[in-house]
Amino acid sequence: MGLKKLAARLAEYRERQEAGRVREIRPEHVERIIAKLTSKEASLGEEIAETRDAEKRTRLEQKREIALEQIARAEWLMAQVNKPAS
Amino acid sequence: MRTRNYSLPAALGGLLLVFWISPDLQVIAAGVAVFLFGMRMLEDGFKLAGSGMLERWLETATRSKARALLFGVASTTLLQSSSLVSVITISFLSAGLISLAGGVGIVFGANIGTTTGAWLVAGLGLKVDIGAYAMPMLALSIVLVFQKSKPLHGIGLALGGLGFLFLGIQFMKDGFDAFQGQIDLTRFALPGLLGLVVYTLIGAVATVIMQSSHATLVLILTALASGQLTYDNALALAIGSNIGTTITAIIASLGANVQGKRLALAHLVFNVVTAVVALILIVPLRGAVDWIGDALTIAPDDFALKLAVFHTLFNLLGLGLMLPVLDRLVAALVRVLPEKLPDVSKPHFLNEAVDEFPQTFETALRREVQHLTDNALDLILQGLNLPSAAVFQSCDLAGTVRAHRAQLPLDYDDAYARRIKSLHEAILAFCSRIGDRHLAPDIAERVYELRDVAGEVVQAVKAVKHLRKNVLRYTTLSLGLTTQLYDGLRTEVARIASEIHALSRTDSEERSALWLDQERVQIEKDAHATAQRIDGLIRDSVLTPGSATSFLNDSTYAYAAMRQLTNAARRCYIERDRAMAEVEKILTLEDEELHDPAAPDATGPRDGHDDSDHGDVTREA
Numbered sequence: 001m002g003l004k005k006l007a008a009r010l011a012e013y014r015e016r017q018e019a020g021r022v023r024e025i026r027p028e029h030v031e032r033i034i035a036k037l038t039s040k041e042a043s044l045g046e047e048i049a050e051t052r053d054a055e056k057r058t059r060l061e062q063k064r065e066i067a068l069e070q071i072a073r074a075e076w077l078m079a080q081v082n083k084p085a086s
Numbered sequence: 087m088r089t090r091n092y093s094l095p096a097a098l099g100g101l102l103l104v105f106w107i108s109p110d111l112q113v114i115a116a117g118v119a120v121f122l123f124g125m126r127m128l129e130d131g132f133k134l135a136g137s138g139m140l141e142r143w144l145e146t147a148t149r150s151k152a153r154a155l156l157f158g159v160a161s162t163t164l165l166q167s168s169s170l171v172s173v174i175t176i177s178f179l180s181a182g183l184i185s186l187a188g189g190v191g192i193v194f195g196a197n198i199g200t201t202t203g204a205w206l207v208a209g210l211g212l213k214v215d216i217g218a219y220a221m222p223m224l225a226l227s228i229v230l231v232f233q234k235s236k237p238l239h240g241i242g243l244a245l246g247g248l249g250f251l252f253l254g255i256q257f258m259k260d261g262f263d264a265f266q267g268q269i270d271l272t273r274f275a276l277p278g279l280l281g282l283v284v285y286t287l288i289g290a291v292a293t294v295i296m297q298s299s300h301a302t303l304v305l306i307l308t309a310l311a312s313g314q315l316t317y318d319n320a321l322a323l324a325i326g327s328n329i330g331t332t333i334t335a336i337i338a339s340l341g342a343n344v345q346g347k348r349l350a351l352a353h354l355v356f357n358v359v360t361a362v363v364a365l366i367l368i369v370p371l372r373g374a375v376d377w378i379g380d381a382l383t384i385a386p387d388d389f390a391l392k393l394a395v396f397h398t399l400f401n402l403l404g405l406g407l408m409l410p411v412l413d414r415l416v417a418a419l420v421r422v423l424p425e426k427l428p429d430v431s432k433p434h435f436l437n438e439a440v441d442e443f444p445q446t447f448e449t450a451l452r453r454e455v456q457h458l459t460d461n462a463l464d465l466i467l468q469g470l471n472l473p474s475a476a477v478f479q480s481c482d483l484a485g486t487v488r489a490h491r492a493q494l495p496l497d498y499d500d501a502y503a504r505r506i507k508s509l510h511e512a513i514l515a516f517c518s519r520i521g522d523r524h525l526a527p528d529i530a531e532r533v534y535e536l537r538d539v540a541g542e543v544v545q546a547v548k549a550v551k552h553l554r555k556n557v558l559r560y561t562t563l564s565l566g567l568t569t570q571l572y573d574g575l576r577t578e579v580a581r582i583a584s585e586i587h588a589l590s591r592t593d594s595e596e597r598s599a600l601w602l603d604q605e606r607v608q609i610e611k612d613a614h615a616t617a618q619r620i621d622g623l624i625r626d627s628v629l630t631p632g633s634a635t636s637f638l639n640d641s642t643y644a645y646a647a648m649r650q651l652t653n654a655a656r657r658c659y660i661e662r663d664r665a666m667a668e669v670e671k672i673l674t675l676e677d678e679e680l681h682d683p684a685a686p687d688a689t690g691p692r693d694g695h696d697d698s699d700h701g702d703v704t705r706e707a
Contacts, residue, residue, distance in 0.1 A: 009672045023665040033669045036598040063604040069683050070600055073673050
């Protein structure tokens, strides 16, 4: 997981937020995104289970890996958002 | 033969003639003018001071009928302008931000909210020296109007507007008091049914001319208070003003789409039905007003307050009649004003009605760019000899692609001009108006981003045009390896089109633009795999370097189109909630991460090919 890039984007967002140019991200916002990513991951899992074609199956598995990576990123962001401001 | 419009000179001439006959009428007319000017200022002030607050409330207000109704009552009571509320509602409905049932609920509520105006004028405006309050308000307002801060400027306009409203009422009062000494208008009073019909018509016409039922009501109340009108005729005038007030919504709906027109019709139906019922039940309603007046300790000869009671009562009666049939009314409106089969070459969302407010401006533009993307996907697939319906329903895209070898009848350039270029031009023209709108910087930034997205979609269509020549050459017949290679590209483009189409059809509460990152990673993997496969084919002498170059150039166009389409779609379908959109922006993969998203801070070059040579595979093979 490219944490440096993610952290840099979060820092850039916080700068804009402090300048009052963007809305504050609250835990429920990240939670809703995680729910959307999880539902996609689950539907990919179902599709994989139903697929007989090997090539299509490989593609779907690769997509599922990305979905899991995105969920991990979103969970990292959730932890940052939940951290008390220093 | 050209016809000339004489209405303006006739209106001005008529006014001058009336002023010559009776100079006191000038004061009444000036009162109406100052009142209308005040209303306009009040509306402008609320638009500026609210900074879109009203629009934000409006978006959440229509989640239930009760909330829509309450919003209509509260916003009209606050703004003292049902016209402004109806115009905003039509704008939001045209942009697809609220439902028709929600919009109808707001307009019904606005009819109740507007009755508070009669109470304010009858209960306060006619009983105190309202003009005295106007003077400090106007003086204070001008100080605020000169401030640079938008909210302060808006508050100044609203305060000044209120001051002019009060001043207008005072002028009308003074005008009627002076007029009383000259002419007794009650001589023109008409009793019975004839009086009801004639004065209802006069009330409607007066409101159509002034485009404000508030102004008509204030005029009626001041005339009634000075004894220039009989109570019965005033009741009919109030009923007429309710019919006349529908003109504002009708005018606003002329520039709106069919949803806006349906709402204006709903407003007309509500007010006409209410007026007809009020006219039929005028005797029991009059009795009910007396009874309520006694209960509220209103003096029997305080006809102005009794008129306010009547105005509220008959509007509540209308609501009681129409609310139970709201769903059936909405169904009937959809039947009576059906949506015409949309012309794909014309903008569906960019109309005058959405031009008014920043939120509707941005949303309408976003939907139009989505419309452009839909057109682009359809044309791109057709350009690759793939019917979009077959692609979007397919469970086996590679099989669907192999099954479609026959050339589809299509003039790509003509279709591009009709379905892409025309829409792109409309989008650019719409975005160019941003300079006149003084939009907030964040909204302006998103508008410019959408303009760029539209540009990317157009580039994708152009990229596929380059690819089309060889696709037609090698995929309409089965020509072995070359056909396989081009079928591979067609399948990948079809897969991206299918994913974007599926995303567009998913409920916005369920979908996330982040899903497209999975396709972006896949595109880079496929581009890399294709390049490697071609290298292998050259090494094994199955493909000559010349043929390989032509195919690689075509594949560059194909992957460019895929990247442009996915980039456009993920920006089009980004979360509407601004905080959630920021979450998506933080989480989305950057281009250099696409090659290995799980790698710790991955970097890697994207596969790129020289597109200077775009030749013919068979010629070189």
